[in-house]
Amino acid sequence: xxxxxxxxxxxxxxxxxxxxxxxxxxxxxxxxxxxxxxxxxxxxxxxxxxxxxxxxxxxxxxxxxxxxxxxxxxxxxxxxxxxxxxxxxxxxxxxxxxxxxxxxxxxxxxxxxxxxxxxxxxxxxxxxxxxxxxxxxxxxxxxxxxxxxxxxxxxxxxxxxxxxxxxxxxxxxxxxxxxxxxxxxxxxxxxxxxxxxxxxxxxxxxxxxxxxxxxxxxxxxxxxxxxxxxxxxxxxxxxxxxxxxxxxxxxxxxxxxxxxxxxxxxxxxx
Ligand SMILES: Cc1cc2nc3c(=O)[nH]c(=O)nc-3n(C[C@H](O)[C@H](O)[C@H](O)COP(=O)(O)OP(=O)(O)OC[C@H]3O[C@@H](n4cnc5c(N)ncnc54)[C@H](O)[C@@H]3O)c2cc1C
Numbered sequence: 531x532x533x534x535x536x537x538x539x540x541x542x543x544x545x546x547x548x549x550x551x552x553x554x555x556x557x558x559x560x561x562x563x564x565x566x567x568x569x570x571x572x573x574x575x576x577x578x579x580x581x582x583x584x585x586x587x588x589x590x591x592x593x594x595x596x597x598x599x600x601x602x603x604x605x606x607x608x609x610x611x612x613x614x615x616x617x618x619x620x621x622x623x624x625x626x627x628x629x630x631x632x633x634x635x636x637x638x639x640x641x642x643x644x645x646x647x648x649x650x651x652x653x654x655x656x657x658x659x660x661x662x663x664x665x666x667x668x669x670x671x672x673x674x675x676x677x678x679x680x681x682x683x684x685x686x687x688x689x690x691x692x693x694x695x696x697x698x699x700x701x702x703x704x705x706x707x708x709x710x711x712x713x714x715x716x717x718x719x720x721x722x723x724x725x726x727x728x729x730x731x732x733x734x735x736x737x738x739x740x741x742x743x744x745x746x747x748x749x750x751x752x753x754x755x756x757x758x759x760x761x762x763x764x765x766x767x768x769x770x771x772x773x774x775x776x777x778x779x780x781x782x783x784x785x786x787x788x789x790x791x792x793x794x795x796x797x798x799x800x
Contacts, residue, residue, distance in 0.1 A: 531554050531555055531556060532555050532556070532773075532774040532775055533555070533556045533558075533772075533773045533774045533775075534550050534555050534556065534557050534558070534773055534774065534775045534776070534777060535557075535558050535559075535560060535764060535771055535773040535775075535776050535777070536550075536557060536558070536559045536560070536776075536777045536779060537560050537561075537751050537764065537776065537777065537778050537779070538559075538560075538561060538778070538779045539559045539560075539561035539563075539565040539735075539745065539747075540568060540569065540570035540779070541570035541727070541730075541731065542570075542779035543559055543561070543777070543779045544559070544570075544731065544734050544735060544738060545648070545652075545734070546777050546779055547559050547738050547743050548652070548657075548734060548737070548738060550777075551738060551741055551742060551743050556742070557738075557742075557743045557744070558743070558744040558745075558746060558771065558773070559738075559743060559744070559745050559746070560746045560749045560751055560764070560766065560771065561745075561746070561747055561748075561749065562748065562749060562750035562751070563747065563748070564747045564748060565731075565735065565745065565747055570727060570731055571727055571728050571731050572727065572728065573727050574724075575724045575725045575726055575727045575730075576667060576722060576723075576724050577642070577645065577646040577649060577722065577723045577724065577725065578642060578667060578719070578722045579639055579642040579643045579646060579692055579719075579721045579722060580667060580669070580683075580687060580692060580694065580717075580719035580721060580722050581638075581642065582635050582636075582638045582639040582642065582686075582687070582690065582692075583631065583635065583638075583683065584630070584631055584634040584635075584638060585605060586622055586625045586626045586630060586631075586634075587626055587631050588626055588627065588628060588631070589626075590626055591623055591626060594622075635686070635690065636690065639690050639692070643721075646723060649662060649723075649725060650662070657737055658733045658734060658736070658737040659733060660725060660726065660729055660730040660733055660734075661725055661726045661729055661730075662723065662724075662725045663723060663724055663725070664722075664723035665720075665723070665724075666693075666718055666719050666720040666721070666722050666723075667718075667719045667722035667724075668697075668702070668705070668706060668716040668717070668718055668719075669683075669716055669717040669719065670702070670709060670713045670715070670716040671713070671714060671715060671716065672710075672712040672713050672714055673714070674714075677714065677715060680696075680716075680717045681696060681717075683717065684696055684717040687717075687719065692719065692721045693719070693720040693721040694717055694718065694719045694720065694721065695717075695718045695720070696715065696716075696717055696718075697715055697716050697717075697718050698714075698715050699713070699714050699715055701715075702715055702716045702718075705718070746766075746769075746771070749766040749767070749768070749769065750766055750767055751764045751765070751766055752765055752766060752767060753765045754776070755770075761776050764776065
């Protein structure tokens with residue numbers, strides 16, 4: 531049994547806590563908030579093997595720059611005058627190549643399918659209950675340019691072994707009669723599913739509390755200590771926490787902090 535600290539109690543942190551607790555480890559979740567709000571509670575709840583195109587794709591930079599300055603966008607990164615920030619943007623831009631997209635597609639698809647499978651596994655365990663339905667996702671389009679794009683992605687999805695059908699307007703109307711008249715068709719990804727994040731997060735958190743996981747809320751991790759190239763403790767504004775292993779699962783940390791962690795070998799195991 532190991533003592534494990536998870537930094538970040540969003541969906542990634544709580545799911546990591548679930549599997550680590552099931553394996554018998556002593557788990558503590560540290561979070562700067564009280565773990566009751568945020569993206570993991572309010573997102574759309576889609577589990578989408580269909581979303582296998584990486585964000586770092588050609589053409590994303592123009593869209594991405596707009597998103598980066600909008601705090602409610604799916605890709606918000608707080609802009610700042612910081613060398614590491616510009617370095618990160620530069621590296622991101624460098625990776626938006628066709629070759630990288632091709633290399634990433636099978637990996638993302640596999641990750642999405644495995645993640646979806648884990649939700650089904652959690653549901654089947656009957657440890658806690660949550661809403662889950664697999665009736666697919668419709669990617670609708672209202673002009674021929676979008677239709678061609680969706681067609682291309684659907685074609686690639688078929689090549690990746692995903693269950694997708696292209697629907698014309700009449701076929702789409704039968705499945706979803708309330709769409710606007712402008713919609714001319716859709717790609718129906720039957721492989722996709724959805725759940726209700728808020729309910730999931732609350733019931734999972736309760737299960738974790740009832741099964742020995744410790745929560746330390748309103749604790750912002752500000753630094754960590756490494757010995758022999760291994761992280762041995764993390765420091766918050768009030769305390770220092772020691773553990774055998776540390777899991778850093780959230781991605782909204784200050785970029786300088788992330789770089790520092792990388793430099794000091796985060797994710798290292800003893
Ligand atoms: C509008 C919207 C819709 C979305 N729809 C979907 C969807 O349909 N399907 C899908 O798969 N994804 C969707 N997403 C994305 C999804 O919500 C995120 O990928 C997911 O919530 C990320 O979870 P996380 O646990 O990695 O991070 P978070 O939920 O952000 O959790 C990170 C946690 O770390 C804590 N933290 C941060 N810094 C520190 C620190 N220094 N010390 C201690 N704690 C810290 C934060 O307080 C937070 O609780 C959507 C996102 C948005 C915004």
